[in-house]
Amino acid sequence: MPYLQQLLKSAGMPLPPKPQPSHVILAGIGGVVTVAALALLHGSLELTLLLGSFGASCVLVFGFPESPFSQPRNVISGHVLSSTVGLLFLTLFGPHWWALALAAGLAISVMMATRTVHPPAGSNPVIIFLAQPTWDFLLFPTFTGAIVVVLVAWIFLRSSKRAPYPYYWW
Template identity: 40%
Template sequence: MSVDTSTERIGAEPGRATLRAFAGRAPAPASPAPAAALHSGGVAAAALLALVGIGALLHEPVLIPPIAASAAIVYGVPALPLAQPRSVVAGHLLCAAVGYVGLALLGRAPWVAALAAGVAVGVMTLARTPHSPAAATTVVVVLQAPDPVVFVPLLTGAAVLLVLAGMAASRARRGAVRYPVYWW
């Protein structure tokens, strides 16, 4: 007696049963209107270019990868809790602090960056400031050891600029989600 161990069934597409096991329960969101996508991308590019300009004037890098990721969240999905000012600004500052503590206690090493990023996620959760790009700020601090006297004000200014640009952008486009949904 032979047993059929394949996942294919009559009339089903090959591999469909396997894909179904990994599928979520809700459909993907609808595609945004092209004008909304263009608006979000344009505002993100303008804000990030402003940070590049500020960095050039100060001779300090202000645009770092976590800030670019924050822009994607603030301008792409402004209603999410991760996009709210509390999470953007406080999340980056808390994660920078965790990074500096990890750096001071354990030194500059990839394993310290990984450990500190995990701790930072826990701290953000406890503080109700979820912002995934901020965990990357922890990694930047541990691996690059920037001077906190310079880095923290620039990080704060960059996060605040993203929030202010998000506010302006939401009011400039008719029908856009009002940002922020809440402040604190």
Template identity: 40%
Template structure:
């Protein structure tokens, strides 16, 4: 199709429904955790990560190393830029640029994690944000994705060699 539309293969509808249910459950779980932890900003970095990990589990950014590492690396970059330059839009923008380079260099490219430095710099979040909710949230999402994807297709996630 030359009009930009994607053709839906009806043989894959079950897979997509399964992924959609998993994504909805993951977002719901993150919402509950954010409410219980009284950290509403905790949900922001993970909403788009959930779409990547649950909707495109075969993609490189959806793999555990990229998911967990990308969130940790980008959050660390945000904390470093906040410490060096204080809270400002320029520092937040620079933190995203530094995070992009750092994720590439460390092999942890996870585009949704780029929101972490913005939130950290603008909201002046403490270093503890790196561990909870960022680190813990990423690990919990990876564990959920492992169980969910492998319940449908044994050994399907993470991708081998990824």
């Protein structure tokens, strides 16, 4: 039992502070507005702008706009780089479990090496291997959708005075 207790022992850090209720509400509304914009554009432009990882991007951008992971550079570049790696591995090696695993690992490394880490984008290779899209996926939904997420966040966070988003652009 002492070994199990030692194994499960945490670093002893306290929970993060509870966010202000207004921040919680604004983050939720920001997510609604962004996903609605993506869905409406998806329906009206006959383009696919919805990507599952964009929901997680909204959590970061609206819930934690001060985080480096939430900045435009990270949101856009992280999504584009991870999708590029996923499409490259799918094209070169086909839909094999090991190619997916390598693509996911390389996407993480590329984002870290380029200082463009955006955790939701780490799921893009998985999405690509499941959907098996063409290279158009890089423009629609990846790049265009990431731009929409950033633009809505910029307008919404500035107008709500929730945060001086972004802290840096590029």
